[in-house]
Amino acid sequence: MLLPKQILFVVFVILFFSPLSAQDPGIIASVRSPLDDHQYLLLEASLWTEAEAKAVDLGGNLTAVGDQAEMDWIHDTLNVYGGVSRAIWLGYNDIVLEGTFEWTNGEPAVYTDWNAGEPNNSGNEDMTHTWAAPPFAWNDINELTANIPIHGVVELEPCGTDAPSNVVALSVGSDITFNFTNNGPYTDTFEVWKDGALYATIADPAATSWVDSGICQGSQEYIFHVAVGACHAFTDSIRVTHGFTEYPSTGPSVPIPNNDPVGIASVISVSDIYDINDIDVEVHISHSWVRDLAIAVLSPQGTTVTLKAYTPGVTTDVDDVHTIFDESGIPYDETQLPFNVRVQPEGPGVLDGFAGQPIDGDWILRVSDNEGADEGELQSWSLHHRSGPPCQITAPIAFSSTSVGNDVTLTWDLNGNAYTSIDVYRDGQLAATIGAGEEEWSETVPGSGYYEYFLRCWDNATIPCCVVETGVTGGLINAVDVIWAAEGQGGQTDSVQALLDALIAQGKQPIVVPDILACNCLLTTPTLERVWAMLGTYPDYHCLSGAEGQLLVSLIGAGLDVYIEGGDVWGYCGQTDFAQWDGIGDGVVDGDDSFTSMIGLVWAGIDLTGMDASYNHDQGGNDWTDQLVPADPATPDLAGLESGPIWQQLGLGYYTGNFYATDDPYGEVIAQSWEFGGYSGEQDILVGFYLDAFGAGSGPVGELFRRGDINGDGSVNIADAVTVLNALFVPGSQQPECDDSADANDDGGINIADAVSLLNSLFLPGSPLPPDPGPFDCGIDPTDDGLDCSLYICL
Structure with a gap:
């Protein structure tokens, strides 16, 4: 999954791109297992070593799994605790001896649940975690280069002290x-x-x-x-x-029938007898495409309030609903649904319409899935009733950020609310408490990076007091390249990490953001030059929403370059305004899994000849790779006429990559229907070509090669010495395609001394190996000697 890195690259990753974590992770939840009476603690996201250290401090270890029943309980209880899906650390590791995994608590290893192709130790991966999505399979990973938050789970055995x-x-x-x-x-x-x-x-x-x-x-x-x-x-x-009474649903999760407008009905029976004052509805649904859903609540008197309507043609791609519907919440926005925020019902109907009705009787939640392909289940729901004064404050609106250099400025509209104070949070931590009437706040932060902010607004005049929160907005500091990590966490290819590594190798300092809309700052970050949209492969994919598509259009219009990849962006997903700006024409085919090898082509300012490579599927032979069609010059997209293919499938000949060389002042667009991380060739060099096409120029890193692999077959042996001797002394012999590889002694020239040096290293005991990068691993030439590689494929 992850590529080997030079030490410099690892330093960059640690400094700028490691997932947010706590050195002493907090305890999110505590649950006792009915299987063995052990106590399990779910920790905040952290490094594996930090989570294990926390576990040891508490008298335990990261959890060890002995059988399928225990694994199922962990999945059902902790992977999805509180309705939020999380990847979790296990105690299984091969830190002591590579390839020999063991549990940190010393238990024998009698059970594993590895994902297909794992463990693969790609990039010194010594730790084990589960994925956050079903089937929650195991993956080995390097904690320092993991680009997803992973939560430790501590397992404690009874030791003689009982809790209250x-x-x-x-x-x-x-x-x-x-x-x-x-x-x-x-x-x-x-x-x-x-x-x-x-x-x-x-x-x-x-x-x-x-x-x-x-x-x-x-x-x-x-x-x-x-x-x-x-x-x-x-x-x-x-x-x-x-401050309120909760009436929760009971029983297990209920599957939502796919493409069935009738859907399901879940009932909460309330026996208390009083009239309603103020009521909210909390809903937790796991679903792979929320736009398909319609959700409504019915009172015992038959009053219906639509919490979320199904609107055909909406392109928003949101997974899951974990929301409290509340008339005091923020205005309804489908893109907010996955977050634990309070939103107003979409309507028709309002929750205030229940006021004065008797609360006793059967309350019904109806949920239906109105399109095909995607599935889900109703996990739980509940009624919240306040008998005292309801909260009258609502969250601020128009919450956004701008950044200039190292200064971030947040602005918002109080929307008529009279708060008693406002707290500003940065990355989940309190950054400042400011006056109740403020509508702007600024701070200076060092270096470069991405920060997430929200406001917590208080009304202490009501008893109990009230507090509301905004959604999240992001702040980009000194960003030049932004990677939008929209791909899912499953699959066999980590393309976000692969692209991150390749850009760093080219001397860039990319910043990863999880949501380009939550950021609300791309157009106001003056240093930004390029956005790399990583949309993944079905079912771990993302389809552009209308707002996301419009933002990409705005970026192109502002002269920013856009790279976009995804297996279903054009042939399956609904199209947005971006479709008129991406250089892709009509007639795209949804595709199949036949894309296993590619041929690089030449178009406009990009020449990928010689970059041919095989392709490693993300979904194990079920990739549904779109077959692209360049926009027709007779009916061009809106940024110019020059659009053409840069990647072609080997065999059937369809296109899977396209370069849109737009007119000034627009940004260029590279579109491809496969994942960058699945490219088996030199990823660092490929991203250099992309940067060149964008006019950014490649960074300081040279071509990758093995010293002494003169015939380019992926290994160093006597055949390489024969190749260089033939090239030197046999007229008409093929010349080396990579001069750096042929310079076996790294003296800056190609001569008989290279053959002698290579033969000595192979057959004369005690002779040195070929100089860096050596004969085994691909790397760059540390010597500035004027030699170059016209072509070398790191097999």
Whole structure:
């Protein structure tokens, strides 16, 4: 999956591109397994070594899996905890001896669940994680180059200390009071974790109650952590609703029939008797294409409110719904649905229309899938009722960012709200608390990078208090190349990482962003020159939404270059405004899995002859690679006439890559229907050609080759010495295509001394190997000697 790197490249990755992680990861959740009575802790995303160190500090290790039943329980409970899909670290590793995996807790290795082709140790991959999506298969990875957040799972065995039991939480006014049985006293540790962070320490080791004061309306999650000596114990996570009553659904997840407008109906029966004051609806749905869904809630009196409508032709590609529908939420936006934010129902109907109705009876949630191909399930839903004053504040609107140099400025519109204070968060951490009436905030951050910001706005006049949050906006600092990582986490090819490595090898400092719309900053980042859109391969793919397509059009119009790849962008996905600006014409075929080898072509400012290579599928022979058609000059796209193929399938001859050499002042477009990470040739060199086509110029890194592989067959042996001798002394013999490879002694010339040096290294004990990059691994020539490679394929 990942390519070997030079040390310099690894340094760049560590400095700029490692996933956000905590050196001492917090505890998100605690769950006791019914299978073995072990306690499992879900940690914040971190490096593997940090998660294992945290586990050891708590008296355990990263989890060891003994059988399929335990793995299934971990998937069902922790991979998708709280309705959020996460990749998780396992204790399985081969740090001590390459190829020999072992559990950190010493258990025998009797069970594995590797993904196809794994473990492959591509790039010194010593640690094991599960993917975040079904079937949650295992993958080996290098923690320093992982480009996805991965969460540790700690496994603790009983050790003689019991956590508090019989925990009861009472929510009154602004306080939450916990009463419990103390099974201690807890002489060494007695603390409370709240919503993933260490929150409070209880001073009395024999305490049987604890009060959390001044709490706003909402739901909180608590964990009690105790220790006596080195023996640690935890309660299960305790979810407390404050300022409202929650009525949750019961039972397992319910599959949503595919392409069935009737759909499913889930019922919550409420026996309490009172009239409704203010009600919200929380919904958790796992689905691979939310645009297909229609969601509505019906009261016992038959009043219907449409939470999300199905609108044919909408191109938004969003996975999953984890949302609280609330009239005090942000205006409905389908692109916000995957995030844990409060949004207003789309309508028709409003939740305020339930006010005054009796709450008792059967409440029904109807969910239907109205198109083919994609599937999902209703995981859970619940009603939230407030009997006291409902929150009247709503989130600010028009929240966005701009950046100039190292300065980031956030702006927003209060939208008529009277807050008591506003908190600014950067990458999940509190950055500042500002005045309630402010509509702008700035900061200076060092270096280059991508930061995610949101606002948390308070109303402390209402009891319990109210708090609302904006969605996320991004800040780009000194960005020149942005990689949009829209591909899914499954599959066998990590194209985002491969492109990241190749751009770094070309002297660039790319910045990876997960969502170009959440950023809302690409057009306001003056240093930005190129956007690389990585859309993946079905089913781990992404289709452009209308807003995303329009943003790409705006980028091209502003003179920024766009590279876009994806197996179904043109032949299967719905088209957006971008279709008139990408250089791709009519007649694209959805394709099949016949694309296994490619031929490089010449068009306009890009010459890929000699870059022919085989292609490694992302989905194991089920790639559905689009067969592209360049735009016809008679009916051109809107940025110029010059559009032509740069990649052709070997055999059937269809096109899979295209270069749109646009007119000034527009940005150029490279479009290809396969993943960069699946290219088996020299990826660093290929991205150099792309940069040249964009007018960016290649970086300082030269061609990759093996020293001494003179005949280019991928190995160094006596045949190479014969090749160079023939080239030197036998008229008409083929000349080396890579002079650097033929310069076996690295003296800057090609002569008989190279043959002698090579033969000595092969057959004379004690003779040195050919100089760097050596005869085994491909690399660059460290010597500036005037020799070059016209062609070398790293087999």
